[in-house]
Amino acid sequence: MVINSRFFNRSELIGFIVLAAVLFVILPLSLDVFRLNLVAKYLTYAFVALGLVLCWGYGGILSLGQGVFFGLGGYCMAMFLKLEASSVENTKIQSTPGIPDFMDWNQITSLPLFWQPFHSLTFTILAIILVPGIFALIIGTAMFKRRVGGTYFAIITQAVAAILTILIVGQQGYTGGINGMTDLRTLKGWDIRPDHAKVILYFVEVVLLFACIGIAQFIRLTKLGRILVAMREQEDRVRFSGYSVANFKIFAFCMAAVFAAIGGAMFALNVGFMSPSFVGIVPSIEMVIYTAVGGRMSIFGAIWGAILVNFAKTSLSESFPQLWLFGLGALFIAVVLAFPNGLSGLWADYVQPRIDRLFASRKKSDWKDNSVADGAPAE
Amino acid sequence: MFGDYSLGDLGSIFVMQGFAGLILFSVYVLMALGLAIIFGQMGVINMAHGEFMILGAYVTWMTSNFFQSYLPSLFSGYFFLAMILAFFASGALGMLVEWVLIRHLYKRPLDTLLATWGLSLMLQQAYRSVFGAREVGVELPQWMLGSLHVSDSIEVPINGVFVMCLTVLITVAVAYVMYKSRWGRQVRAVVQNRIMAGAVGINTEKVDRYTFGLGCGIAGVAGSAFTMIGSTGPTSGQLYIVDTFLVVVFGGAASLLGTIASAFSISQTQSTLEFFLSGSMAKVLTLLAVVGILMLRPQGLFALKVRK
Numbered sequence: 277m278v279i280n281s282r283f284f285n286r287s288e289l290i291g292f293i294v295l296a297a298v299l300f301v302i303l304p305l306s307l308d309v310f311r312l313n314l315v316a317k318y319l320t321y322a323f324v325a326l327g328l329v330l331c332w333g334y335g336g337i338l339s340l341g342q343g344v345f346f347g348l349g350g351y352c353m354a355m356f357l358k359l360e361a362s363s364v365e366n367t368k369i370q371s372t373p374g375i376p377d378f379m380d381w382n383q384i385t386s387l388p389l390f391w392q393p394f395h396s397l398t399f400t401i402l403a404i405i406l407v408p409g410i411f412a413l414i415i416g417t418a419m420f421k422r423r424v425g426g427t428y429f430a431i432i433t434q435a436v437a438a439i440l441t442i443l444i445v446g447q448q449g450y451t452g453g454i455n456g457m458t459d460l461r462t463l464k465g466w467d468i469r470p471d472h473a474k475v476i477l478y479f480v481e482v483v484l485l486f487a488c489i490g491i492a493q494f495i496r497l498t499k500l501g502r503i504l505v506a507m508r509e510q511e512d513r514v515r516f517s518g519y520s521v522a523n524f525k526i527f528a529f530c531m532a533a534v535f536a537a538i539g540g541a542m543f544a545l546n547v548g549f550m551s552p553s554f555v556g557i558v559p560s561i562e563m564v565i566y567t568a569v570g571g572r573m574s575i576f577g578a579i580w581g582a583i584l585v586n587f588a589k590t591s592l593s594e595s596f597p598q599l600w601l602f603g604l605g606a607l608f609i610a611v612v613l614a615f616p617n618g619l620s621g622l623w624a625d626y627v628q629p630r631i632d633r634l635f636a637s638r639k640k641s642d643w644k645d646n647s648v649a650d651g652a653p654a655e
Numbered sequence: 656m657f658g659d660y661s662l663g664d665l666g667s668i669f670v671m672q673g674f675a676g677l678i679l680f681s682v683y684v685l686m687a688l689g690l691a692i693i694f695g696q697m698g699v700i701n702m703a704h705g706e707f708m709i710l711g712a713y714v715t716w717m718t719s720n721f722f723q724s725y726l727p728s729l730f731s732g733y734f735f736l737a738m739i740l741a742f743f744a745s746g747a748l749g750m751l752v753e754w755v756l757i758r759h760l761y762k763r764p765l766d767t768l769l770a771t772w773g774l775s776l777m778l779q780q781a782y783r784s785v786f787g788a789r790e791v792g793v794e795l796p797q798w799m800l801g802s803l804h805v806s807d808s809i810e811v812p813i814n815g816v817f818v819m820c821l822t823v824l825i826t827v828a829v830a831y832v833m834y835k836s837r838w839g840r841q842v843r844a845v846v847q848n849r850i851m852a853g854a855v856g857i858n859t860e861k862v863d864r865y866t867f868g869l870g871c872g873i874a875g876v877a878g879s880a881f882t883m884i885g886s887t888g889p890t891s892g893q894l895y896i897v898d899t900f901l902v903v904v905f906g907g908a909a910s911l912l913g914t915i916a917s918a919f920s921i922s923q924t925q926s927t928l929e930f931f932l933s934g935s936m937a938k939v940l941t942l943l944a945v946v947g948i949l950m951l952r953p954q955g956l957f958a959l960k961v962r963k
Contacts, residue, residue: 338765418950427700427764428953431900432946438897439942446935557897561772568769601780608773612766613759 283493287628291576292489299482309471316478316546318586319485320346323539325567325578326485326492327532332564333572334501335528336508337425341415341433342536342563344440345408347555349537351444351451352407354550355391356400357460357468358452366461377459382449391450397464404541405534412533416526423522425511434557441556456551460544468545481542485579488535492575495531504528536563565604568611570618577620584619668930671810676926678815678884681822683918685877686895687902688829691914693870694903696846697863699757700768703775704899705892707749707871710778711741711878712887713786719793719882731796734879738821741875749871753864761863775893782889790888814883821880829873830911842866898942905945906956913957921945 284292303315324342332338362376370380375387393399415436419429444451452458460468467473495501507514507521515521544550553559570581585607593600615621686708693701701707718737722730752774760767795814802812833839844852845862853859881887902921906913921941928937949955 338768340768419953422950422953424953427698427768428904430700430765430768431897431904432949434897435901435942435946439939439946442935442942443939446933446939558893561769564769598780598784601776601783605773605775605777605780608776609756609770612763612770612773613756616766 283497287631288493288576290631295576295579296486299485300479304475304478309474312478313474313546314590315583316474316481317543318583319481319579320539320543320546321563321566321586322485322579322582323488323542324532324536324563325570325582326488326575327535328564328567329572329575329578330492330495330504330535331528331532332567333574333578334496334504334508335525336504337525337529338430338564339433339529339532340430340557340560340564341437342532343555343557343560344433344437345412345533345536346540346543346559346563347440347444347550347552348408348411349404349540350544350550350554351457351540352394352400352403352537353541353544354457354460355394356397357463357544358457359391359394360463361459361461376452376457378452378455378457379449384449388450404537408533408537409530412530413526416529417522420522420525420529425525434560437555437557437560441552444552444555452551454552456549456553457544458549458551460548463545469548474546477542477546481546484538484542488538489575489579491531492535496575500524500527562604565608565611568616568618569607571620573617574620577618577623580619669927672926672930673923674811674815675929676923677819679926680919680922681818682877682881682884682895683899683902683922684822684826684915685880686874686899687906687914687918688826688911689870689873689877690899690903691906691911692829692833692873693867694900695910695914696842697761697866698764699761699867700764700771700900701870702768702772702896703752703778704871704874705894705896706775706778706782707745707874707892708878708881708895709782709887709889709892710745710748711875712882712891713782713791713878714741714744714875715879715882716791716793716887723794731798734796734883738876738879741879742872743875745875745878746868746872749874750864750868752871753867757867758860758863775896779889779893786889788889790886790891792886793882795883818880818883821876825873825876826911826915832869833911838862838865901942901945904955905949907954910955910957913955917956 299319304312307315324346327345328339328342358376362374364374367373367375367377367380370377372380372385375384379387394403415433419425419432424432444456445454447453462468468477495504503514503519503524507519507524511521540550540554543554566582566585567578568581569585570579571577588603589600592603611618617624686704689707690701690704693699693704715734715737718740719730719733722733726733756770756774757767760770798813800813802810831839833842841852841857841862844855844857845859845866849859852862878887878892881891885891898921902918903914905921906915906917924944925937925941928940932940
């Protein structure tokens with residue numbers, strides 16, 4: 277793989293290589309398929325965390341509604357898979373064959389209009405990107421053009437998450453209700469359930485994740501990224517310099533929404549179902565904490581945050597279910613009070629200087645530490 | 656949708672649903688009052704507000720159990736003592752939290768949100784460990800059971816009336832404290848200009864601590880009132896927190912009058928819609944309307960300033 281040395285500085289390059297090695301080589305070789313599938317599930321949250329780095333870390337916009345976009349992406353994918361799983365021969369015991377089972381249970385006799393286009397895979401892939409993107413565009417335009425930001429924006433996005441959850445749970449006949457869409461089977465005739473399919477899907481997901489990392493890194497390095505940071509620090513000065521602050525914010529928010537939606541779609545594929553419990557307020561805030569733990573300013577940090585927090589969640593809630601909520605709560609407080617830059621901040625403060633010294637003592641070159649906040653966190 | 660009902664029926668329905676809305680209104684007002692003080696005056700997003708309310712509810716439940724076992728003769732009056740205990744328990748916890756956590760974060764409002772969310776998770780787990788995961792209900796004294804017959808088709812439950820009277824009383828008390836007392840003046844001075852307030856001799860740290868404590872204490876009383884109309888579980892508080900924030904934001908953050916007006920309109924819309932649609936659709940439509948109006952009018956109903 278050829279990497280432009282200007283695209284990553286040295287510490288980012290190390291972070292990139294470590295992450296690529298772990299995700300492409302070490303984990304697939306060392307874990308069984310069940311555990312690898314769990315990692316695939318964690319990585320779907322890494323997409324959301326990556327979006328939050330752009331939107332929250334760089335743009336300073338805290339969205340507590342990322343679960344909405346995660347859910348929209350996931351539901352778009354799940355609707356396609358569900359339609360394929362509900363072919364006429366699969367559902368011939370129903371009173372209306374050919375429609376998803378939950379519709380049949382809710383006395384719906386024909387496929388609703390908004391379900392029709394999801395027979396097409398092309399439409400579905402477009403919808404995964406466009407539905408959350410346009411939704412974010414509407415919310416973002418309405419809020420940022422009126423210069424509503426900060427805490428108000430956070431509360432409104434949270435309300436949107438609440439509304440969507442209630443809507444999905446309430447409209448059982450159209451959405452599968454609280455159980456969500458289960459029993460997803462094939463993608464264009466290719467069974468997604470057996471072990472080898474899970475491994476292939478894992479690699480597809482990792483490749484997509486690295487594509488998103490590339491996009492995020494590109495945004496960060498261009499003028500756009502610098503304007504985002506400037507806006508976070510001194511919004512008025514950027515506005516007085518003649519930039520449309522609202523448009524930049526809308527862009528960052530939409531990017532974060534699209535990343536989250538890709539994560540959601542991969543979730544539906546890898547885990548095999550989608551339910552409202554990944555849409556609401558609680559999962560949305562948990563997604564923010566992945567980013568905060570990893571480091572809200574660090575692209576690689578956020579991905580490690582998503583993996584490590586979820587790993588801790590799985591292992592702790594398996595063995596000590598009561599302890600997990602205490603631990604998660606304490607983690608929130610500790611991250612905010614003690615280390616606001618998360619793991620990547622700790623890495624940059626304690627590990628990075630030692631590595632630098634090691635390198636510096638070997639060859640006394642004059643390279644500079646470009647950005648302190650962007651190291652890879654400890655493993 | 657009105658076709659199946661006669662005019663008289665419709666009138667009764669609106670009165671009964673209106674009354675159900677008034678009870679919801681009382682809970683919203685009691686929760687939102689505390690939040691309006693903490694969020695509106697201090698700018699702190701307290702996501703653990705619902706858990707402070709639930710603490711009040713658990714205190715009430717324990718008091719009622721205590722009276723039932725040891726002082727059954729005084730049981731009819733336990734609620735008044737329970738309310739005071741709930742106020743002080745939640746208020747004391749609030750002051751502790753302010754001292755340990757919140758005072759370090761006044762300049763980072765988004766971070767208070769995360770930290771208090773963490774706090775709310777820990778409190779929920781603490782309630783679950785101490786009181787169990789099952790919801791608990793308080794036994795109401797005899798005089799609160801039953802209902803008043805207004806007409807043949809209209810009945811109003813007495814505990815609802817009681818909760819409403821309580822709400823009015825607490826609202827008046829809060830308004831008096833905030834706008835008439837010396838201490839309320841100090842709070843408002845600190846909010847308007849912290850440095851100047853400090854310069855004229857107000858102990859701003861102390862004012863912050865007591866303001867936060869007062870907001871949490873009112874949440875405790877809200878929890879106490881909440882036990883009259885519903886059962887309490889470890890996660891009951893979380894169900895109301897988003898609604899309450901919307902109430903405060905919709906009303907205009909710094910305005911007590913706005914908070915009351917928005918609590919009234921939201922609760923009435925929701926309970927009236929609830930009769931004609933399913934409960935979930937009523938809630939969705941109400942929240943959508945609120946979010947829609949907030950997008951058109953971000954400063955809320957009665958606002959001084961919201962723009963950041």
